[in-house]
Amino acid sequence: MIRVGVVGLGMMGLTHLNVYRSLPNVTIAAICDADADRLSGTVAAAGNVEGQAQASVATLPPEVRRCSDIADVIGADDIDMVDICLPTHLHVRFGKAVLTAGQHLMMEKPLARNAEDAAELAAAAETAKGLSFVGHCLRFWPGWSWLKEAVEDRRYGDVCSATFRRVVDHPKGAFYDNGDLCGGALLDLHVHDTDFVQHLFGMPKSVTSFGYTKLTGETDHVVTRYQYDTVPLVIAEGSWAMTDGFTFNMCYTINFENATVDFDLNREKCLRIFEKGKAPEFPVVESKMGYDYEIEYFLNCIEEGRKPEVVTMQDALNTIRIIDAEAKSVKSGNPVVI
Known part of the structure; x- marks a missing residue:
């Protein structure tokens, strides 16, 4: 069972949570957001496509840890994979931190704010213990x-x-x-x-x-x-x-x-x-x-110990x-x- 921590509870964080709740080989270990209202579920983001952002954090089971500090997720012993759904300019900083900690990294698109930052993340992924994946859902x-x-x-x-x-x-x-x-x-x-x-x-x-x-x-x-x-x-x-x-x-x-x-x-x-x-x-x-399909695909890659091929870090950098x-x-x- 893969234990995931979802960081960032905006539209895409809630959409990803909904997918995780539907799959048998993953459990949500933690959710993280600096906004207390989002973390409690008092306030929820809306999607622009029917079916997005359907998850309610208010209905998550009590064993799911709620964190306001990302440091409680990155490097945590009870989390195998970190799903970063933060604003784009924060991707390089926290993506590299996840890779350095040895966890698997799910990064919402785009990989980074510019090609220089994207190249830095792609290079870090090459030598990292964990696998990396970018959510180019199309x-x-x-x-x-x-x-x-x-x-x-x-x-x-x-x-x-x-x-x-x-x-x-x-x-x-x-x-x-x-x-x-x-x-x-x-x-x-x-x-x-x-x-x-x-x-x-x-x-x-x-x-x-x-x-x-x-x-x-x-x-x-x-x-x-x-x-x-x-x-x-x-x-x-x-x-x-x-x-x-x-x-x-x-x-x-x-x-x-x-x-x-x-x-x-x-x-x-x-x-x-x-x-x-x-x-x-x-x-x-x-x-x-x-x-649904991209997350299921990446989880299967983790279980089988193989690097993703449908979307690679080089693909995301080239984009x-x-x-x-x-x-x-x-x-x-x-x-x-x-």
Whole structure:
């Protein structure tokens, strides 16, 4: 049985807790937050996707330790794995502390605030006793993991174009209001699609990005073209600059040689396949979210003593390298070679 301590009880901390409570090979040993109201369950964060942040810390059994100091979790004898769901700028400091203590590290995305910090964490993971994993959930998300398989086995031929879109209103709060801390929508939201583009096609040769600042002082709405020799057109748009009340949505459209497939989270039949010479298909997509599958995957890696391969620390570092290039392109108005 793997004993986990969850640090940070915001939207993602509560979402992860809910997953841990559903799995048979893990037990929640401790929860940690400096906010007493969050720690008691008096105040709870809300998610922007149906199914997020469903756990209530108020209903956790009494044997779960409640800590206001992260030092009571990192290095604790009764905790095998630490799940860091803290603000991004704290990842390098506390991620390295977990690795130094010899515990397994589950790190919520993005890996770090910039590529320099991400490289520091990735290097620490290489020599650490414990295993490390970064929660790039789209790699496990039903409908998206299917797309990865479709691209890899070339069931519809080569990819001619790939377009991704992720938009919502601003989540608000001290962290999300401060671009220096959160990195704007470019790093905190759009990073999902940047990572998935890398997952599908590898590292791009260059990026050309356009965007603007509206709320945080950093890029709050971005559109990027990723340059590849093998795919003519790859584009992703990400924004949290929409007017309050605008419902979260994520979608993609992939045009293959012999089919067009698209996914829209807010559509009843969210995955559609239009293959040449065949009637349209509307496969049933599993209702579980990527968080369920990514955590289950990492726990299995720990039990089997093998390094994660679906998401590696190098993958997570490379994603930040691409994001940094996108930020430079937005500011300069020019393509940036990676």
